[in-house]
Amino acid sequence: MHSYTVEPLYVKSGQEVIAADFYRPKTEHKPxxxxMAHGLAALRQFKLIQYAQRFAQAGYAVVLFDYRYWGGSTGRPRELVSIQFQLEDWRTMIAHIFERKSVDNRRIVLWGTSLSGGYVLNLAAELKNVQAVIAQxxxxxxxxxxxxxxxxxLPKALKISSQDYMGAKVGMAPKTLPVVSHKDLCFMxxxxxxxxYLSIVNPDYYWSGEIPARIFFNLMRYRPILDVRKISVPVLFIASKQxxxxxxxxxxxxATNIAPFVEYHEWDMQHFDIYHGQWFEKAITTQLEFLHQYIGVS
Structure with a gap:
């Protein structure tokens, strides 16, 4: 098991600055x-820290970042989800890491979960400097x-999304929807x-629980499945039956469209189970086995 340090990292992306944590294992060789980045409306200080720690202990460097408009990154309106800009932030971070001297840029792995799991599949189909992908x-x-x-x-959600989209064009304040709610209209x-969802939230960090409704339309139109046939690097894909x-x-x-480059697992769990307990441990074990097979620790 490796000891490691965690250093702040700030990278310019367009007009904004992306905040990240750089987990650096103590090793003689470039790791x-x-x-990594989180899914819909989440901060890097939520449940991804536990993954980053385990990867660093295993000897892998990790860059865990917040999208623009979120957490320690800049941008307004706050807590805006933009698929276009979030993909741009991924490309920026990948390009930055590719030029970084302290890591082995011939061994870059993209790790995503939920919405960011779709992002890393998209990016693997597009970019040539990625060696493997983990999508849970x-x-x-x-x-x-x-x-x-x-x-x-659905009609009411689409109406509010349309109102927020049009309002943003003329500078109006965002119309928001809760990410989750017991009673109110929400995204999930x-x-x-x-x-x-609340089980992954870290109460030590500000999170309003609401995001501008305009993303609702874009989420419906976002279909990474259409691009994955272009992937030609190893992909670990973990799906939830429930x-x-x-x-x-x-x-x-x-997964069928990614074949023969995919290692596909289908577990009898619900969407958020993979962040906790036995499912988290199973995920870490499976992901480390995949990493050791295709990437390796020097």
């Missing part, structure tokens, strides 16, 4: 590096996930999502 419970097809949204609530209205947000059929189809 492989895993780049990835958001792969917004059109199919939208079919799980309660039909009676399924029975297990309320307690599940996922109320991502249809298991979409995960299976995506």
């Amino acid at each position: 492989a590096v895993i780049i 419970i990835p958001f792969v097809d917004g059109a199919e996930s939208a079919k799980l949204y309660p039909l009676q609530k 209205p399924t029975a297990d999502s309320y307690s599940g 996922d109320s947000l991502i249809p298991i059929e979409s995960s299976r189809e995506t």
